[in-house]
Amino acid sequence: MAWFKRKKQEETLPEKAPETPQRYEYGLSKSRKRFREGLLSLFGLGMKIDSGLLERIEAFLYESDLGTAVTELILDEIEKESRKKLLLNEADIRELMLRLFGEMFKDDELSIPLEQNQPCVVLVVGVNGAGKTTTIGKLASHYSASGKKVLIIAADTYRAAAIEQLDIWAQRAGVEIIKNLEAKNPSGIVYDGIQAGISRNADLILIDTAGRLHNKAHLMQELDKIRRVIAKVIPDAPHETLLVLDGSIGQNSLVQAREFSKVTPVSGLIVTKLDGTAKGGSMIAIRKELHIPVKFIGLGEKLGDLLPFSPAMFVNALFGGFEDRS
Numbered sequence: 241m242a243w244f245k246r247k248k249q250e251e252t253l254p255e256k257a258p259e260t261p262q263r264y265e266y267g268l269s270k271s272r273k274r275f276r277e278g279l280l281s282l283f284g285l286g287m288k289i290d291s292g293l294l295e296r297i298e299a300f301l302y303e304s305d306l307g308t309a310v311t312e313l314i315l316d317e318i319e320k321e322s323r324k325k326l327l328l329n330e331a332d333i334r335e336l337m338l339r340l341f342g343e344m345f346k347d348d349e350l351s352i353p354l355e356q357n358q359p360c361v362v363l364v365v366g367v368n369g370a371g372k373t374t375t376i377g378k379l380a381s382h383y384s385a386s387g388k389k390v391l392i393i394a395a396d397t398y399r400a401a402a403i404e405q406l407d408i409w410a411q412r413a414g415v416e417i418i419k420n421l422e423a424k425n426p427s428g429i430v431y432d433g434i435q436a437g438i439s440r441n442a443d444l445i446l447i448d449t450a451g452r453l454h455n456k457a458h459l460m461q462e463l464d465k466i467r468r469v470i471a472k473v474i475p476d477a478p479h480e481t482l483l484v485l486d487g488s489i490g491q492n493s494l495v496q497a498r499e500f501s502k503v504t505p506v507s508g509l510i511v512t513k514l515d516g517t518a519k520g521g522s523m524i525a526i527r528k529e530l531h532i533p534v535k536f537i538g539l540g541e542k543l544g545d546l547l548p549f550s551p552a553m554f555v556n557a558l559f560g561g562f563e564d565r566s
């Protein structure tokens with residue numbers, strides 16, 4: 241009975257909860273639901289830890305997109321725990337996950353180095369449709385609202401529509417954009433854009449690039465060229481290269497992140513579309529394997545739907561306080 245009551249309440253949450261922890265919970269509600277239901281289905285009041293239970297936990301962790309390394313880590317911990325304790329319940333597992341993941345994320349550098357660099361140059365890369373352009377619009381709005389002068393460079397020169405889309409986002413965010421609908425050479429636009437950013441005293445320059453796959457050699461060379469051109473103007477730039485990943489493809493985004501980081505330096509990740517998926521656990525798999533911090537997460541299509549990543553809020557939204565809040 242209590243279970244049904246909780247479920248009903250969750251469905252009637254307001255569309256936008258005002259506080260950030262609630263935004264996390266609401267935005268991640270599909271993943272949260274998967275974890276909650278998964279854990280509840282594993283346990284009665286308390287279960288003796290035996291090989292049958294461990295196998296079921298293992299299957300549950302895999303199905304939750306946590307990946308092999310994280311699954312093994314959790315199973316090891318459970319085995320350790322079982323030496324101290326005979327019975328285990330879902331709250332114990334949640335405690336354990338909250339602790340393990342909290343430790344995993346704790347030293348991540350989450351901010352973009354805006355204070356140390358003026359302008360701070362951020363290159364945004366990823367495959368087609370991952371959410372690069374949308375994310376740049378949201379980032380521009382986020383930093384502009386906090387008083388920073390933001391300039392966007394439209395370096396996706398393959399499609400005129402891409403430039404128009406970015407233009408709309410720049411208008412929404414109220415920031416300047418450097419674009420050239422005639423240009424075919426992205427590094428030329430980038431060069432002009434960086435010069436413009438310097439002369440206009442921009443605090444932050446965001447560069448939108450065309451979608452590319454890591455195995456398309458000419459596109460990766462083009463990315464190298466963009467990097468060289470940036471460094472010609474500002475030697476230690478780009479200060480940040482953000483790889484945008486579609487969170488709704490789960491473990492496949494781990495494969496993408498792994499391959500991208502082999503061929504171009506990636507300093508941070510942005511995981512989008514976590515609002516529409518139950519595969520939020522894959523972010524933990526990515527973090528564990530790649531040691532690249534997640535800096536922002538996308539929880540919707542609107543301007544305010546990009547949130548700075550908070551490991552504590554993320555982990556809590558997925559595993560925390562099921563009884564108290566939902």
Ligand SMILES: Nc1nc2c(ncn2[C@@H]2O[C@H](COP(=O)(O)OP(=O)(O)O)[C@@H](O)[C@H]2O)c(=O)[nH]1
Nearest residue numbers: 368369370371372373374512513538539540541
């Ligand atoms: N639900 C949801 N949709 C998103 C999010 N981020 C991007 N999208 C959508 O994903 C689609 C592709 O985004 P776009 O920025 O054009 O991707 P790009 O090709 O990498 O530049 C668009 O329809 C966006 O509205 C997100 O966080 N949540």
Ligand SMILES: [Mg+2]
Nearest residue numbers: 372373396402
């Ligand atoms: Mg785009």
